[in-house]
Amino acid sequence: MVVTGCLGARKADLQERYPELISVSGPQDPVPVVNAVRAHAGARAQEPAHYHLGPAGVKLTPPHYAYLKVSEGCNHTCSFCIIPSMRGKLRSRTLPDLLEEADGLAEAGVEELLVISQDTSAWGTDLRRGEMRGTTPGDALEVLCRELGARFPWVRLHYLYPYPHVDQLLDLMAEGCLLPYLDVPLQHADPGILKAMRRPAAAQNTLDRLRRWRDRCPEVNVRSTFIVGFPGEGEREFEALLDFLEEAELDRVGCFAYSNVAGAGANDLPDQVPEPVKEARLERFMSLQAEISRSKLARRVGQELEVIVDSVSGSIANARTRFDAPEVDGMVRVRGAGSLRPGERTWVRITGADTHDLDADYLGNPLKFA
Numbered sequence: 001m002v003v004t005g006c007l008g009a010r011k012a013d014l015q016e017r018y019p020e021l022i023s024v025s026g027p028q029d030p031v032p033v034v035n036a037v038r039a040h041a042g043a044r045a046q047e048p049a050h051y052h053l054g055p056a057g058v059k060l061t062p063p064h065y066a067y068l069k070v071s072e073g074c075n076h077t078c079s080f081c082i083i084p085s086m087r088g089k090l091r092s093r094t095l096p097d098l099l100e101e102a103d104g105l106a107e108a109g110v111e112e113l114l115v116i117s118q119d120t121s122a123w124g125t126d127l128r129r130g131e132m133r134g135t136t137p138g139d140a141l142e143v144l145c146r147e148l149g150a151r152f153p154w155v156r157l158h159y160l161y162p163y164p165h166v167d168q169l170l171d172l173m174a175e176g177c178l179l180p181y182l183d184v185p186l187q188h189a190d191p192g193i194l195k196a197m198r199r200p201a202a203a204q205n206t207l208d209r210l211r212r213w214r215d216r217c218p219e220v221n222v223r224s225t226f227i228v229g230f231p232g233e234g235e236r237e238f239e240a241l242l243d244f245l246e247e248a249e250l251d252r253v254g255c256f257a258y259s260n261v262a263g264a265g266a267n268d269l270p271d272q273v274p275e276p277v278k279e280a281r282l283e284r285f286m287s288l289q290a291e292i293s294r295s296k297l298a299r300r301v302g303q304e305l306e307v308i309v310d311s312v313s314g315s316i317a318n319a320r321t322r323f324d325a326p327e328v329d330g331m332v333r334v335r336g337a338g339s340l341r342p343g344e345r346t347w348v349r350i351t352g353a354d355t356h357d358l359d360a361d362y363l364g365n366p367l368k369f370a
């Protein structure tokens with residue numbers, strides 16, 4: 001077993017706990033991984049590893065979608081998070097470098113590109129002219145999005161910190177350059193808790209922005225994640241979060257019960273919340289969101305939607321709408337779709353809905369990206 005990435009930065013700790021690991025390396029350090037694989041898989045030492053790669057490079061996703069990591073690290077200091085201490089400050093990849101990788105992915109047949117990083121909306125803020133195009137952070141990100149939108153039928157942005165220039169992206173969604181999908185981790189809604197988390201904004205500002213986002217792109221679906229049971233969260237603060245959730249009517253929501261992480265500033269905060277209280281709040285939070293999700297998905301029944309197929313089993317295709325990312329969001333079970341193949345996009349009519357997923361009938365004719 002080989003470990004690489006964030007936790008690999010704690011090499012000594014991991015090796016002590018798991019002596020059977022054959023290699024441990026930190027983020028952005030592929031050489032030890034390649035060496036370990038060579039040594040243990042008996043690869044011929046003279047054979048360059050890239051001989052075995054196609055135009056998409058090393059790709060661990062199904063052929064029709066891929067992740068594009070646009071930057072490493074983060075300049076924020078959220079008190080519950082140790083990512084900046086492990087991955088360092090923001091380091092954006094240059095526009096030419098990103099477009100070269102994007103071209104390879106497009107050439108390999110990728111239909112859906114998922115743009116990721118620790119802080120995607122900060123992309124480019126640390127670059128010089130020539131390494132990106134645009135004079136403001138919003139313009140630079142817009143150029144990148146337009147370039148990607150010209151290469152892939154579906155481009156989805158993940159992990160957008162709610163900077164003001166995020167509003168600009170809604171216009172690109174409305175015109176079809178980006179999928180109408182906004183993944184903005186909000187973490188909480190109570191101003192005191194947000195302050196202790198060292199996160200921006202208060203609930204009212206966020207509700208106003210949600211309204212503005214929906215005005216600019218009415219079909220936008222908003223995904224977010226939250227933390228319950230953060231130190232100092234009493235019943236009043238938790239109720240404020242539930243009120244926000246009810247009013248915001250977000251489309252997809254993830255929630256975690258807070259837990260201390262070695263090295264995080266929040267560990268030293270007073271008024272830590274007991275475990276049973278955290279668990280009870282997590283359950284209350286998720287059951288309220290389940291109601292919201294059920295009612296929002298029920299409104300989709302009867303609509304005709306574009307979907308992308310992830311897998312086919314017999315006459316049922318497991319697909320996703322433009323509003324759903326792989327792995328984290330819901331699915332559409334499409335009947336009468338045995339002729340479709342993974343990666344094809346098509347139109348379906350929604351016939352039913354439950355808490356997270358949809359049922360649909362296939363309307364025929366897969367779509368092609370021109």
Ligand code: SF4
Pocket residue numbers: 074075076077078081082083084118119161
């Ligand atoms: S939670 Fe996200 S924005 Fe905050 S410090 Fe961690 S990576 Fe950065």
